[in-house]
Amino acid sequence: MKHHAAFGLAMEDIDAVVVEDSKPMQTILRSILLSFKVARVRVFDSVDEALEASLAEPPNVILTDWRMAPTSGYQFLRLVRHRHMEPLCYVPILFITAHGTRPLVDKALRAGAHHVLVKPVSPSTLFKRLKWLLADDRPMILENSGFYNIYGIQKAMDEQAEKMQSLAGARLHHRVATQKRAEVEGAVEAAFDSKEEEPEKVFAGVKKEAPPKQHSAAAKHIRNAGFAPFKGLKLH
Missing domain, CATH: 1.20.5 (Single alpha-helices involved in coiled-coils or other helix-helix interfaces)
Structure with a gap:
């Protein structure tokens, strides 16, 4: 097992390769890296150009975009990690992408990337990630597939x-x-509201009895006498 190519180095010793098809992003990353006082920054528009230059002079770290054409950042990672690419296969790769979804991060890290940063990346965030990388002592191992990966x-x-x-x-x-x-x-x-309304509904449905009818003294006398008014009265 062997450590990655940037392990134990100082920031001032770093030879960095940037692979980015956006000119403005190239300028930003170059400016940020140079502000860290790194030893060297090489910028490339495509994977093919970066791969050719990196094989001739392997860098200590590679910063690359994910979505590029005709060769993507993921394909670049797989090419670099193949055992036939030694010593380039030990170079740590950091992705800087605008599409930092969970599936993308999972795919990148499982394939051997050391970190994934989401655009727009701040100088402080990139500096912390690089400092973390320089101290990352996880060794690189050769898997049965023929590709190197992080232990x-x-x-x-x-x-x-x-x-x-x-x-x-x-x-x-x-x-x-x-x-x-x-x-x-x-x-x-x-249920409580229903119980509170129930008595009101019960009383509302009960018909009130009319108070007993009051009769006059004359009416009472006639009723007690056993005859009704006008009963048997003949009209001439």
Whole structure:
């Protein structure tokens, strides 16, 4: 096992290669790297040009974009990591891309990239990543596929994926539990509201009896006498 080509070096000793098809981004990265007082910065528009120059003079670190044509950054990574590319296969590669999705990061790291940065990258972030890289003592190993990779990276990525899956499951469980709780609370509240309204509805449905009719003293006398007014009265 062997360490990557930048391990143990000082920032001032770094020979950096930048592969970027955007001219403005080339200028930005060159300016940032030179502000770190690195020894050398070489910039290339395409993978083919960078590969040819890097084979002739292997750099200590490669910074490359992901989406490029006709050869992509991922294809460049796979070319560099092949065992027939020694000593270039030991050069650490940092991706700087505008498409830093989780699947892209997973794919890049599993294929042997040391880090993935998302555009726009700040000078402080890039400096920290380079300082971290210079101290990264993970050795490079040759896999059965014939490509070099970072020792332990596959296991580390599997563990991270498992943690993310567990976290996603926990979030889903929490969301479902919260929804069920809201449904139960709504049902209980509706039940209490129904009980409070029930007496009002019962009384509202009861027909009130009319108060007993009051009769005059004359009417009472006639009723008690056993005859009704005008009963048997003949009209002439």
